[in-house]
Amino acid sequence: MQKNPExxxxxxxxxxxxxxxxxDTALELFTARDFTSVxxxxxVDAVEISKRTFFRTFTSKEDVALAPEKELWAAYLTDIGTxxxxxxxxxxxxxxxxxxxxxxTDGWERRFLASRSLADRTPALTAHSLRHxxxxxxxxxxxxxxxxxxxxxGHTELRLLLDLMLAAWHCALEAWTxxxxxxxxxxxxxxxxxxxxxxxxxxxALVAQDR
Amino acid sequence: MQKNPExxxxxxxxxxxxxxxxxDTALELFTARDFTSVxxxxxVDAVEISKRTFFRTFTSKEDVALAPEKELWAAYLTDIGTxxxxxxxxxxxxxxxxxxxxxxTDGWERRFLASRSLADRTPALTAHSLRHxxxxxxxxxxxxxxxxxxxxxGHTELRLLLDLMLAAWHCALEAWTxxxxxxxxxxxxxxxxxxxxxxxxxxxALVAQDR
DNA sequence: GAGATAGTGCCACTGAGTGGCGTAAGCCTA
DNA sequence: TAGGCTTACGCCACTCAGTGGCACTATCTC
Numbered sequence: 502m503q504k505n506p507e508x509x510x511x512x513x514x515x516x517x518x519x520x521x522x523x524x525d526t527a528l529e530l531f532t533a534r535d536f537t538s539v540x541x542x543x544x545v546d547a548v549e550i551s552k553r554t555f556f557r558t559f560t561s562k563e564d565v566a567l568a569p570e571k572e573l574w575a576a577y578l579t580d581i582g583t584x585x586x587x588x589x590x591x592x593x594x595x596x597x598x599x600x601x602x603x604x605x606t607d608g609w610e611r612r613f614l615a616s617r618s619l620a621d622r623t624p625a626l627t628a629h630s631l632r633h634x635x636x637x638x639x640x641x642x643x644x645x646x647x648x649x650x651x652x653x654x655g656h657t658e659l660r661l662l663l664d665l666m667l668a669a670w671h672c673a674l675e676a677w678t679x680x681x682x683x684x685x686x687x688x689x690x691x692x693x694x695x696x697x698x699x700x701x702x703x704x705x706a707l708v709a710q711d712r
Numbered sequence: 713m714q715k716n717p718e719x720x721x722x723x724x725x726x727x728x729x730x731x732x733x734x735x736d737t738a739l740e741l742f743t744a745r746d747f748t749s750v751x752x753x754x755x756v757d758a759v760e761i762s763k764r765t766f767f768r769t770f771t772s773k774e775d776v777a778l779a780p781e782k783e784l785w786a787a788y789l790t791d792i793g794t795x796x797x798x799x800x801x802x803x804x805x806x807x808x809x810x811x812x813x814x815x816x817t818d819g820w821e822r823r824f825l826a827s828r829s830l831a832d833r834t835p836a837l838t839a840h841s842l843r844h845x846x847x848x849x850x851x852x853x854x855x856x857x858x859x860x861x862x863x864x865x866g867h868t869e870l871r872l873l874l875d876l877m878l879a880a881w882h883c884a885l886e887a888w889t890x891x892x893x894x895x896x897x898x899x900x901x902x903x904x905x906x907x908x909x910x911x912x913x914x915x916x917a918l919v920a921q922d923r
Numbered sequence: 924g925a926g927a928t929a930g931t932g933c934c935a936c937t938g939a940g941t942g943g944c945g946t947a948a949g950c951c952t953a
Numbered sequence: 954t955a956g957g958c959t960t961a962c963g964c965c966a967c968t969c970a971g972t973g974g975c976a977c978t979a980t981c982t983c
Contacts, residue, residue, distance in 0.1 A: 512949055512960075540938065551963045556940065591919055628843035632835065635842060654918060657883045657908060661915040664879035665872060672868045697868060704872040705916035707865060708802055723929070723980055752970065762932045767971065929980070937972080943965090950959070 520558050522548045527565045528615040536566060536623040563629040567620065569605075569613040570630060574637045576601035582644055590654070594641075594666050595698050602687065610687045617678050638663045665701055673697040731769050733759050738776045739826045747777060747834040774840040778831065780816075780824040781841060785848045787812035793855055801865070805852075805877050806909050813898065821898045828889050849874050876912055884908040 509517075526547045530539045541562055545552050559565045580597045605613075620626040642659045654662070673693040677685065680693075720728070737758045741750045752773055756763050770776045791808045816824075831837040853870045865873070884904040888896065891904075 510950075515949090516961085541940090542938085552940085553964075554962055557961075560940095562939070589921075624843060627846070628839040631842035631846060632839035635838070654914070655911075657880075657911045658915050658918065660883055661876060661879050661911055662918065665876055665915070665919070668872050668875035669868075672871055700866075700868045700872055701919055703865070704869050704876070705919040707869065707873065708876070708912055708916040709920065710800075721981075726980095727930085751968085763971085764933075765931060768930075771971095773970070925983090927980105927982080929978105931976105931978075933976085934974090935972105936974105937970105939968105939970085941966105941968080943967105945962105945964090947962075948960085951957090953954100953956085 516558070519548065519550060519554070523550075523555065523558060523565055524568045524612065528612055528619075531566055531619050532615050536562075536619050536626060561629075563626055566623075566626055567616055567630055567633065569609060569616045570620075571633060572609070573601055573605060573613070574633065576604045578637065578640060578644070580604075581641055582648075586645075586648060590645075591662055591666065591701065594663065595694075598666070598670065598694070599691065602691065605687075610685075610690070614678065614685055617674055621675075621678060634667060638667060665704075666698070669697040669701055670694065672700070727769070730759065730761060730765070734761075734766065734769060734776055735779045735823060739823055739830075742777055742830050743826050747773075747830050747837060772840075774837055777834075777837055778827055778841055778844065780820060780827045781831075782844060783820070784812055784816060784824070785844065787815045789848065789851060789855070791815075792852055793859075797856075797859060801856075802873055802877065802912065805874065806905075809877075809881065809905070810902065813902065816898075821896075821901070825889065825896055828885055832886075832889060845878060849878060876915075877909070880908040880912055881905065883911070 523544065527539075527544050530544060530547070541552060541555065544565075545555050555565075559568070564571075577597055580600050581594070584593055584597055584600075586593055620630050638660070641663055642656065645659055646656055673690065673696065676693045676697070677690045680689065734755065738750075738755050741755060741758070752763060752766065755776075756766050766776075770779075775782075788808055791811050792805070795804055795808055795811075797804055831841045849871070852874055853867065856870055857867055884901065884907065887904045887908070888901045891900065
């Protein structure tokens with residue numbers, strides 16, 4: 502059971518507030534100019550905190566830029582840990598992503614879009630994003646292997662399944678970020694995800710033939 | 713048609729020599745201690761070149777540590793650009809990887825093993841490695857889409873196929889690097905690759921059922 | 924051998940990230 | 954509501970990766 506934000510001690514509320522302020526202004530500055538050309542000092546000055554405090558809140562300059570993405574995957578991990586796993590496994594993995602998406606608060610998609618657009622054109626962000634994704638994937642495989650307790654697909658197969666979904670997810674993201682601004686809301690992202698996920702059985706069929 | 717190294721101008725030979733020396737000593741130092749704790753100055757002093765020259769040869773500290781991997785993927789790209797694409801597409805992609813592997817010179821597997829072991833336990837290297845992989849993947853998709861000229865699977869499907877193979881490749885690598893030292897030669901890697909690639913049809917079947 | 928054309932070394936600089944310590948703000952008990 | 958207690962913050966100095974500029978030296982070409 503989670504407490505309301507209002508009921509958190511003042512200290513925690515302040516931390517969350519500065520955290521959010523950092524994400525907002527950082528994404529704003531990065532979007533207005535460029536990830537690399539914006540210095541940490543600028544961000545820190547804008548939010549009026551010390552650089553030292555920044556690194557107590559985020560692990561790196563990249564970390565703050567990818568905050569929305571990490572938020573999503575954190576929700577994904579908690580969902581995949583509790584979701585019933587009867588029936589189609591890939592379907593469960595996909596559904597967990599839709600559910601995680603729904604749990605994001607208002608305004609998340611704006612930040613996420615900014616974050617993704619930056620990541621697409623900034624090598625350092627691409628790298629960090631991919632690493633985070635692979636860490637999540639490894640965690641999911643561990644969780645699923647644990648929950649399914651040996652009765653089902655092996656470690657390797659689970660990982661391939663996950664990576665297949667992630668590949669589709671990235672395709673959907675690419676389509677979303679490169680579409681025109683009017684079509685960059687959450688519903689549109691969901692549509693792109695459905696389209697991309699639909700390609701998975703096609704590929705499966707492609708692999709299965711000629712064998 | 714490639715010239716022999718002996719027939720290259722002296723300047724080029726020297727560059728190649730320092731490049732190789734950098735990779736060797738860097739991997740040695742990183743392996744003996746740790747990627748992060750070894751400074752660039754140490755490497756540069758050991759090879760007796762200036763830091764400035766280092767950055768004319770490699771783009772970053774990570775770059776030199778991942779040199780063996782990049783070598784492999786460069787060979788992969790040239791192969792996939794010329795290989796006949798009749799029949800099974802996934803098979804062609806897999807075969808290109810075996811071919812690229814065969815083209816690596818003697819001693820490559822030692823360096824590659826060191827590089828991979830480091831990457832497995834160094835977040836910064838993991839990130840760079842994944843980014844490079846995704847760049848290669850994007851290139852391969854572009855090349856294949858170009859060569860197949862619309863008659864065959866779409867952009868999305870190609871990408872899923874590639875990422876599926878890459879996922880299997882990473883599984884094979886993981887098995888290889890975590891096996892005991894006596895089993896870490898190139899033949900063993902090939903065996904792990906065959907095993908991992910064999911999981912792909914299994915996953916395809918898993919996806920196809922319940923649909 | 925002389926002039927053109929690289930590649931190299933050196934130096935100063937920026938900017939990310941860290942350790943340490945004093946201080947202030949929020950917290951808890953009486 | 955005053956006291957100590959804990960936790961976070963600011964500040965300072967530092968390391969290290971990476972870059973720009975310029976003088977210098979080695980290689981190539983004729």
